[in-house]
Amino acid sequence: MTDQLKNHILKFVTPPDNELQSFLNLMELEDIKNRDYLLKEGHYCKYQYFILKGCFRSFFIDRKGVEKVVNFGIEDWWLTNFDSFINQTISELNIQAAEDSKVLKISKSNLDHILRDSLELNRYFRIILEKVRIADQRRIQFMYNLSGEELYTVFNEHNPDFVQRVPQYMLASYLGFTPEFLSKIRRKKKQ
């Protein structure tokens, strides 16, 4: 099951075999049923997760009691609540499976341990974080600049398979509008 992660790492860096194997040995496999949680608000986020199969969303409940989706994750993505994971603070976010899923997880102490000595794995996580930063920056720019319909069009262009997989109400929440508005846009696109 760790071959998928191994291949992902080797796309970006080339750690010595023993280093890579030590890292993979620290990963624990977990099966998650659709709608089960990796993390619930009010708890500490103890792991970083690498998604082998399935789909997750992270969300919080706003003060009006409405779910707000802030992130999605699918195969070959890393997922965590960094604020809670790094700073050991209580999580305001939930991470929930949107399909039956499978993840590899690593605890903070094990990750810290491996990152103390591995040049290539530090490089790997740095490169991943640069990509995340780029995505976050684009997202913030889009939130400032695009109408709901344009937001959907751009998101669709960048993630066509993904849009088909995720329930409509989750996608609507992520893009910041109502499911009804999303249905309207989708109907318009099909015409």
Place this chain on the structure above:
Amino acid sequence: MTDQLKNHILKFVTPPDNELQSFLNLMELEDIKNRDYLLKEGHYCKYQYFILKGCFRSFFIDRKGVEKVVNFGIEDWWLTNFDSFINQTISELNIQAAEDSKVLKISKSNLDHILRDSLELNRYFRIILEKVRIADQRRIQFMYNLSGEELYTVFNEHNPDFVQRVPQYMLASYLGFTPEFLSKIRRKKKQ
């Protein structure tokens, strides 16, 4: 001039002296006058910048012709447009000084060179990026969850000195509302 960066690095990691010195030797000093640009949209972002003194904002012009501030940077922050710097794409963002400022900059080829072999500097940039990720996530959550007035209160709590330094219209743009609305909130707070 590189002592300030050296001290910042040593807060997080402990590279061997020769590694640290090689890195610092690659940094170039640049003085920037208030309102001058480190990066203009339509150009490639060739550097990562470490701010020694002063204040910068990155912004884009939205389709209505309005400036939208997406980031600020002050002393001891790293600043770049990652999308353009990493992917060598044309920048949609501008980075402009908001005060007379001083930066150290490093080119992509020099940074790639040093990060090929240095465990501790990879650790350093990974740790910085984790902090950036946490800030971006909080920002996205705030944008979804807070009213203009609350946004200002939270931002003020987290960055009291900063709020005094930055021109009001820039701060308003960053927080997503008009300068008039910001003046109104400030007046209310003083009562």
